Structures are given as structure tokens and as C-alpha cells.
Amino acid sequence: MSVFADLVQRLADLLAPLFGATAAAAAIVLFTALVRLLVHPLSRAAARGQKARAELQPKIAELRKRHGKNPERLQRAIVELHTKEKVSPLAGCLPGLFQLPAFFLLYHLFSNTTIGGHANELLSHELFAAPLGDRWADALGAGGALGPAGLVYLALFLLVAAVAVFNYRRTKRMMAANPVAPVADGQAVPGMGAMGAMTKVMPFMSFLTLFTVAVVPLAAALYVVTSTTWSAIERAALYR
Incomplete structure (x- = not known):
């Protein structure tokens, strides 16, 4: 943890001439x-995997028609198809999984008052009027939603909401372009109810970021906001 804290502090020192008191926040963004x-290479691989999975949808639809009444056989057939075509259904999860350690490091770094037995000096840094170690609840208690710190969070919420709306619309378009066949031989395919429910929920997943930003330390929230915005731009470019 102390090594990571030193890295953030060094980045902040390098950026101080440009960003002044907000150098630590800029260091987190950097x-x-x-x-x-x-x-990014994993993101590119995930994009290729997504396109490959979309191309497999007609074949998967045929498998559902053929084995719709036998869920176990259907599952084996789908797995065999992915194996044959060398398409991993989990490839899209890798970019997010590899980011989790960085997020949790920031979360713990700005949640602890001491590091290696010494006072955590990073907690003294701010993004404008909002301390990087505080949460939205602290901002509300300090000056309300429209107080100096509250306005910082308001700006973050607006940015996250804009990105979430963008992702919502893009996800809806992608799902409309690649619908999942709901029936097989006139009968409902076993398991399709749960899949249909997930399909309805997926476009709204981006809005959960608003909750994350509200409850984690501001430093971790900055990571989430920056990464989410990056993802939206990256996916728009890769999934054209």
C-alpha cells in the first residue's frame, strides 16, 4: 500500500506545476x-469476441430450435460451438476484472488514515473544495448538495448520468441488432425467461455507477468516472 501511495504522491508532485492544489486528483485521472x-489490448480482444458472438447468433438460434426441449443438450451444443469457433463467452469480462485491483487499491488508500504507521498525507488533497478521502455523505453534511463540495459531486453525477444515457442507448441499439430467439418449435425455450429478464436489465446497468460514485471515497469515484467515460468512448470506437 505504501508503494502505491508513493506512486500517487509522485504523480501528484509531477503534475503540481500544472494543476496546483488539484494535482492529486489529476494524478488519479492520469x-x-x-x-x-x-x-486496451484486452478491450480490443473483447470487441472482436463480441463481434464473433454476434456472428454466431444465427447458429445458436438453430441450436435452440433443435434442442430447445433439452436444456442440457442445448448447453453442451452451445459450448461446443463456441469451442469450435474459438470464441470465448467470457472475453468481455476481462477488461473489467483486470481493473478491479487498481480500483480497490485506490479505495483502501483513501479510506485509511494511516499508511505504514504514518499519517496518510494523501487525505489532505482535494478536488477543488472536496477532499479526496471524503464521500458524498460528507459533502452533504459539510455544506449540502449545493455547497462547495456538493457541487463537485453534482458535476460528477451529471457526467456519469450523461455517460450512462449514452451507454443505455448504445446497448439498446446493439441488442436490437442482435436479438435472441425466444422460441423453439413454437415452444418457449427453457431458461429463456431468465435470459429475457437479464436482457431487459442490461441497458440500465450503467446507471449503477451513480450509486458507486456516491458511496466510495472521492478518489475512487474519480477512478470510476474516468474509467467509465473512457469505456464509453473506447467501446463506441471499437464496436462500430
């Missing part, structure tokens, strides 16, 4: 960008 650059 750190997030570096992490996203590192996982």
Missing part, C-alpha cells in the same frame, strides 16, 4: 488512463 491503456 493513473486511471494508464491502467486503461494497459488493458
Whole structure:
């Protein structure tokens, strides 16, 4: 943890001439960008996998028609198809999974008052009027939703909401372009009810970021906001 704290502090020192008192916040944004650059090859692979899975949908629809009444056989057939075509259904999860350590490091770094037995000096840094170690509840208690710190969170919420709406619309378009066949031989395919429910929920998943930003330390919230915005731009470019 102390090594990571030293890294953030060094980045903040480098950026101080440009960003002044908000250098630590800028360092977190830069750190997030570096992490996203590192996982970009995985994001490109995930995009290729998504396109490959979309191309498999007609074949999967045929399998559902053929084995719709036998869920176990259908599942085996779908797995065999993915194996044959060398398409991993989990490839899209890898970019997010590889980012989790960075997020949790920031979360713990700005949640602890001491690091290595010494006071955590990073907690003294702010993004304008909002301390990087505080949460939205602290901002509300300090000056209300429209107080100095509250306005910082309001700006973050607006940005996250805009990105969420963008992702919502893009996800709806992608799902409309690649619908999942709901029936087989005139009968409902077993398991399709749960899949249909998930399909309805997926476009709204981006809005959960608003909750995350509200409850984690501001430093971790900055990571989430930066990464989410990066993802929206990246996916728009890769999934054209």
C-alpha cells in the first residue's frame, strides 16, 4: 500500500506545476488512463469476441430450435460451438476484472488514515473544495448538495448520468441488432425467461455507477468516472 501511495504522491508532485492544489486528483485521472491503456489490448480482444458472438447468433438460434426441449443438450451444443469457433463467452469480462485491483487499491488508500504507521498525507488533497478521502455523505453534511463540495459531486453525477444515457442507448441499439430467439418449435425455450429478464436489465446497468460514485471515497469515484467515460468512448470506437 505504501508503494502505491508513493506512486500517487509522485504523480501528484509531477503534475503540481500544472494543476496546483488539484494535482492529486489529476494524478488519479492520469493513473486511471494508464491502467486503461494497459488493458486496451484486452478491450480490443473483447470487441472482436463480441463481434464473433454476434456472428454466431444465427447458429445458436438453430441450436435452440433443435434442442430447445433439452436444456442440457442445448448447453453442451452451445459450448461446443463456441469451442469450435474459438470464441470465448467470457472475453468481455476481462477488461473489467483486470481493473478491479487498481480500483480497490485506490479505495483502501483513501479510506485509511494511516499508511505504514504514518499519517496518510494523501487525505489532505482535494478536488477543488472536496477532499479526496471524503464521500458524498460528507459533502452533504459539510455544506449540502449545493455547497462547495456538493457541487463537485453534482458535476460528477451529471457526467456519469450523461455517460450512462449514452451507454443505455448504445446497448439498446446493439441488442436490437442482435436479438435472441425466444422460441423453439413454437415452444418457449427453457431458461429463456431468465435470459429475457437479464436482457431487459442490461441497458440500465450503467446507471449503477451513480450509486458507486456516491458511496466510495472521492478518489475512487474519480477512478470510476474516468474509467467509465473512457469505456464509453473506447467501446463506441471499437464496436462500430
